[in-house]
Amino acid sequence: MTVCPTQAIRVVKGKALLNPNRCIDCGECFRVCPTFAYTVMHDNIEVLTKFKNRIALVPGVFFGQFPDNISIDQIHQAMKQLGFSHVYEIEGGVEILKGAFNRMVTSQEYEKPIISSFCPSIVRLIQVRFPGLVGNIAPLIAPADIAAIYYRKKLMEEGADPKETGIFYVTPCAAKIAAFKSPVGEEVSSLDGVINLNFLFNKVYHLIFQGKIVDDNSSVEIPLDLPDEKSIRWSLTNGEAKNISGRALCVDGIKNVIDFLEKIENEEVTNIDFLELRACDESCAGGILTAENRFLVVERLNKRARKHGLLIRENPDVKATSFADKADYLLDRIILPQKIEPRSIVLDEDMVKAMQKLKKSRELMCFLPAIDCGACGAPTCQALAEDIVSQKANLSHCIFMQRQMEKHNKLSNDHAFKIIEKVWGASRLDKDCYKKGAKYETN
Amino acid sequence: MMYFDYKVAGGDFTGAGQASSQLKKALKQLGVNPVIIKRSVIALYEAEVNIVAHANKGIIRIHVTSDLVKMELDDEGPGIENISKAMEKGYSTASEKVRSMGFGAGMGLSNIQLNADIFKITSTPGEGTHLEIIVQFK
Numbered sequence: 085m086t087v088c089p090t091q092a093i094r095v096v097k098g099k100a101l102l103n104p105n106r107c108i109d110c111g112e113c114f115r116v117c118p119t120f121a122y123t124v125m126h127d128n129i130e131v132l133t134k135f136k137n138r139i140a141l142v143p144g145v146f147f148g149q150f151p152d153n154i155s156i157d158q159i160h161q162a163m164k165q166l167g168f169s170h171v172y173e174i175e176g177g178v179e180i181l182k183g184a185f186n187r188m189v190t191s192q193e194y195e196k197p198i199i200s201s202f203c204p205s206i207v208r209l210i211q212v213r214f215p216g217l218v219g220n221i222a223p224l225i226a227p228a229d230i231a232a233i234y235y236r237k238k239l240m241e242e243g244a245d246p247k248e249t250g251i252f253y254v255t256p257c258a259a260k261i262a263a264f265k266s267p268v269g270e271e272v273s274s275l276d277g278v279i280n281l282n283f284l285f286n287k288v289y290h291l292i293f294q295g296k297i298v299d300d301n302s303s304v305e306i307p308l309d310l311p312d313e314k315s316i317r318w319s320l321t322n323g324e325a326k327n328i329s330g331r332a333l334c335v336d337g338i339k340n341v342i343d344f345l346e347k348i349e350n351e352e353v354t355n356i357d358f359l360e361l362r363a364c365d366e367s368c369a370g371g372i373l374t375a376e377n378r379f380l381v382v383e384r385l386n387k388r389a390r391k392h393g394l395l396i397r398e399n400p401d402v403k404a405t406s407f408a409d410k411a412d413y414l415l416d417r418i419i420l421p422q423k424i425e426p427r428s429i430v431l432d433e434d435m436v437k438a439m440q441k442l443k444k445s446r447e448l449m450c451f452l453p454a455i456d457c458g459a460c461g462a463p464t465c466q467a468l469a470e471d472i473v474s475q476k477a478n479l480s481h482c483i484f485m486q487r488q489m490e491k492h493n494k495l496s497n498d499h500a501f502k503i504i505e506k507v508w509g510a511s512r513l514d515k516d517c518y519k520k521g522a523k524y525e526t527n
Numbered sequence: 528m529m530y531f532d533y534k535v536a537g538g539d540f541t542g543a544g545q546a547s548s549q550l551k552k553a554l555k556q557l558g559v560n561p562v563i564i565k566r567s568v569i570a571l572y573e574a575e576v577n578i579v580a581h582a583n584k585g586i587i588r589i590h591v592t593s594d595l596v597k598m599e600l601d602d603e604g605p606g607i608e609n610i611s612k613a614m615e616k617g618y619s620t621a622s623e624k625v626r627s628m629g630f631g632a633g634m635g636l637s638n639i640q641l642n643a644d645i646f647k648i649t650s651t652p653g654e655g656t657h658l659e660i661i662v663q664f665k
Contacts, residue, residue: 216561349565350547350572430558435664436593438557443529470556 086463087112089338095461098509108208109262110363111372124258127277132167135250140168141231142254144316145368148381149285162288162297175311176405177230178318182327189330189357197356205259205363214345215426223420228253232274234407250276256371269420282373312404313393319368330357337365445469453484461507531589535578543579546587547572567662570642573635578602598660606652
């Protein structure tokens, strides 16, 4: 509840309620929740059976989940055994994005700094908390979507039936799943489904671990899919910024991003051409649906990037995957068809009423303790004050206020008890030795 | 109507921007147009930094109504000898220390004027400066 950067969570009857208008799908709540109360909706692997051609689009960070002794070839084989007919990496589309960003940076047409649209949580964060910066977001689709458009076109050209072709993105983040279910800036997603990376990792790793996948060295020495060094690093921190001419900066971690955007909004920081902003610490390597430690993933990806770089440099015949054969086709399709709109959080649609509510909530703050304990079910005292003026909560939800009310005989012991149960659930005041950290801790 | 007030300490660059951040938060909750919020906040931030850079201390008083935001800034400091000159774009008296921090490019007062609907400035050399900045919501 308290980690939510948009204060979207309230506790009611012992359960966390998520306000969908405020939620930016960053997954910070999922990361910290001790009882695994938050779940991420995703497509199950069974959806594959609906299609004849079942394409998995995987981000580089997926391969970074596996220890060094497992080869890319083994992973590919396991994926095929799980039902995928094709496995492609998404980073081929990076080359086209790089060009588009650099053209935007040098063009007078766009407001600076240009903010990358790579991270879907960041796009949502700006819509909700920084409506004035919505116009700075580059109206471009993400690498996974570019890859989806490219491989769909390619398969069609090879004679595949569009109705029998399903393209699935294996995602390290919840925001990408939300972006698929309710896209921003486009009507329909270019994907047919999204698969939780952590879920797939466990399936693949299990098969390999049980010895069902043997590295038979039958695969070609040079993989068919060969993103170049820079493309592999694209999803890591500084992956974009390092490829942009002009003054480009990268900020990762949602709190850091918010602090930085505050400065940009105040024009405390100016003369920046390009901003790469990532909600997760260590970017996609720290995605909430990853399995491995983020720093190990970064190390593995960097190692792989260097390996690919060497391979390309030492073999003049080897070309990196860059989707160059369909560059014009893709360039026509990488611009988001719809404008990204602000989703501001206001106290009331009517400004006069909003003003009264704001005034009232400031008056309430004179009484609330400002310790942000969260016992009332709201993340901060200020959030409770705002809920009270919007008639979503009562002053008696605050345990400090309860003491005051009891002292002045305005609240009975029984009633105070009931209030706590209303927020935290019926048996919450009872002894429970099975909770986390208690004597008989169990999950 | 709503009222906020803030104290500003001269020379405290790290603390600058607090008043503008608070104002921004309130205006967002009221649903003020983002462009207007931006103008108000930029004007206030420039004025806040002016106090930090030039004066010993100052007070910011902000009044928000449903039509406008009025910001009054009073400082105790050296004041301004020649206001019309100070208003010129690029005119600066900033010391080397201030300039090295990225301030003092001489855009402050003219930038405030650019973002305000009404901008009044009075100053008594040797005593201090008074600013009144109004940004209308419509």
